[in-house]
Amino acid sequence: MKEQKILAARLIADRVAEINAELDRELASAEPDWDRVELLSAEAAACLASDEQADAGRKALFAALPAALPAERKLHPMRWFRYAAAAAVAAIALFAVPAAIRHNHSLRQEPAVTDSVMTETTAVTDSTAPASSVSSSENVTESASSETKTTASSETGTTASYDEAKTTASSETTGTASGSTQESRVTISSVTTSVTRQTAVTTVSTASSQSGSVPPEVTAEYTADRSETSPVYSGTSAVTEKWKFGRNSVQLHASGDQDSSSGKQHAVSVERENTSERPVTVYLSVADEQYGDPLLAEAQIIGAVLEISRMDGTLVCRWTTGGAAQELHLDASQTYRLHMVSVPPEFEMPLRDSVFVPDSAHLQSCVFLRRKSAGEEAQS
């Protein structure tokens, strides 16, 4: 029985090796048959793993997912604070503010609105909702005009396009309380986006008509291929938020409470990071496999010819190794194909091209070549 299991193991081992060779051929082809890859892999995995192991792996992955999600998609901690703060403000507003406002009114002869306090507080609570719902519940009139234009700039001979968005929006809340007319106003005075090669900074300046200590809240709604609403920031005079390049317009909505200052500037900066065109420096070497360590000088192979190209076939660089790593300047998160054009006669040619994605600031990578056996070299 043991011998039969040994026999089965040897048969299966050879079959797994066969499958791997077929997978190599399939992935080296211009258009791999992914269904076939899936079937072959399933056959090999059936011999090597159990379903329980696969299920355990899947569960572990789901457990690891929340930590891996991009930060901007996580619920911002400020939002919870804001909810709690809004509840506290509402409680204070119910009892203390009306008296203070009436006192202020008599001293400053500026309108203060009890109802607007309530509604503004409500707006704070509901600011996760779209701006239109805020408008409808509070008689807020909001007008916004936006224009988006694309500009091209070139530093290294390649053309990059960026978007500028200028949005001017203003919102007003009015209401009456206790027979007097009071008014508070929060105005977004300007929004500009300045663009550099790698970042775009959008500054939102708000000016309010009343004095106070709490700056207005600003939400930014990104309206590119996917609409998202950013977390709402409040309580600070300058906030920086980053989002990825690709959002080609932004609309900003502001709301505030009765304590907003007259003429006070609340600057909110929203910084946009252009991750899709972040340059990455890659150091690529070709080394003799028998040494194992690509950094050894004696491991470096001289005379190998390589090409690196984008996945659409555009050639990026072609070079002949000279004993040192080749410095390549690539785009972060693009996918490249590395093709070995020729190798010195004493080495085996790789069976297929390599594909890699440089996603670090500096990347050292190495292609190992195997030496031919004496017989193989003689035949060649």
Place this chain on the structure above:
Amino acid sequence: MEQQVDQIIARYYRAIYNYCTARLFDAETAKDCTQEVFLALVRKQDQLHTLEEIRPWLYRAADLTIREFRRKNSPYVSVPDEELERICETVMPDFAGDCVREILSEEEYALVWRHYMDGVPLREIAAESGISEDAMKQRISRIRRKLAAELQRRKEESP
């Protein structure tokens, strides 16, 4: 997008896990590599706009992850036959030995026994049988595929 990621994992996790297992010959390592692939997907999901792009991207990413793992952890550039046999013997189910006896004909069983257990080269067995070495290799390959398919079938049917 979180829902899409969940759907992608539900659809492709097993496929990528199987691929990593086939390449690495080890389920635990395959599990780690598979997790790396899907975490990379989560980080780069904004750059993948259509589901049609997902499958090739996953397999390419799996290739890179496997290669990186081998570079860092494997003592072998390619796994020697003896090591692969040892792995298969360790992980394969006990009924695999029964499978060999049950599904192979007497002639097939004798053929594989001579080659794998007695160490007789295929060239010699082919000469004795009056067929070419290539034909003998194909016959052995068919026997291997038959055994692997039977193991897969029995595993799927087992509770």
